[in-house]
Amino acid sequence: MNRPLVGTLATAALGAATLLGTVGTAHAAPQDGGRYPTQHKKTKAVDFAGSVALSNCSGSVVRMPGSKPEDPALVMSNGHCLEGDMPGAGEVVVDKPSSRSFTLLDKSAGKLGTIKATKVAYATMTDTDVSFYETGSTYAEIEKKYKVKPLELATEHPAKDAKISIVSGYWKKIYSCGIDGFAATLKEGEWTWKDSVRYTPECQIIGGTSGSPVVDTATGKVTAINNTSNESGEECTLNNPCEVDENGKKTVHKGIGYAQETYQIPKCFGDGNKLDLNAEGCVLPKPKAARR
Template structure:
């Protein structure tokens, strides 16, 4: 994991047979793939910096201007510590703050404040979504900054991407090199991770950065980890596990988690609506 967290004990794991694939989301829940467009070059519009990670101001296909705005980052970027392997956190009060950057990344426009941690988990994916006290319309009116649109469709291998880090104020450029059946790191396992080309070797502090489709400007994933030391399936050294159980280690290569499942689960009022057709993990006991 690439966030700047406190020391976490290493956990050894046995390489079990791969889990079954995530349940399919009904076609009705998905948007049509966006047509290629002449989108402006990706910059720092909608990008925020956390005290230990990166993040972005995002909205889903059903978001409205009057809804409370959302900030997307990684589950392992929580101030309260890294979630356990199957832990899911929903609707927890939070007053966390985020620095909103200007489009150049050289200046700061102001501070955004959360009211709730809407959803966070490291089960199957690595995401955290904060609900802000301001609406999308209020933020755009005050700062002139629109939220980034999240795509509700899977990104394709070979897609040109930009990874925009608010913490380091740096943009990485490469392509999606492939989709990984399972990615394992210490006690955590993530499904359908995206592997980047060698041009996107992200570093600590870039965790939570949006992975943006360079042709559409839409968020397709969230950056979360990379193999730093060439080790096999240990902390900061994720390994790829194929459907048949074959393990591959790619030293120096970084990964992100697809965000289309989250985009499909965003309902009215910026609620993350789990259960039903939503494929995100649910809290225990629901």
């Protein structure tokens, strides 16, 4: 598999790096305070503030509802966007040292500077497709230096027909569409994902959009992470995911993109943004050695 996945192939459109995005509706920034409060429903136009560009994918600086300004900032992207080999089916990466750099963007997609990881806190392509890098900067340090606040992960299941914006830091482009529905099981090559978000056709995502935060425009919160699309109409092959129902029937939606939900992830991070896969309500897969 070439990378990124959809990204499945970030190299698919390297000549178009100057693409500019259209701005959708609704990214309410968190307010100041000792603890970042829940964002209000008042919305404003979605922009690029808090998004990052990786060498091969997109990503974003994110916080959990309980994250504090002094906590180490987390960068979220796809599991298949990891440097080196992608996680195989059933593989989980935890606490792996990393010095990866991320280009932080301002609201207009201008380059603000670089933040660096200290480790991969978590990554997998099993059940979901996500990676979290812990950085050497706190949220407060990033905000003081760059005037940028993190995006907040929602804690409620995304809703059918909700309006969304997919913010690609790699391409500096924002895609706006809606949630068409959900795929109970989505298969691509050796990987299987659960309860995936299916986009309406307006979001024609391309290679390099992998890892983009999917923002619910009614709340301004991150409701999912963009990860793949069916590029050529094939069934369950690389770059061509298929949906599988409870009876094993496979359905292909050529040209349609998908994302993995993130609403349950905050239950897996505790005080200080520390990963706790044994926390109540955490459903992220565990490393094989830690499974019981």
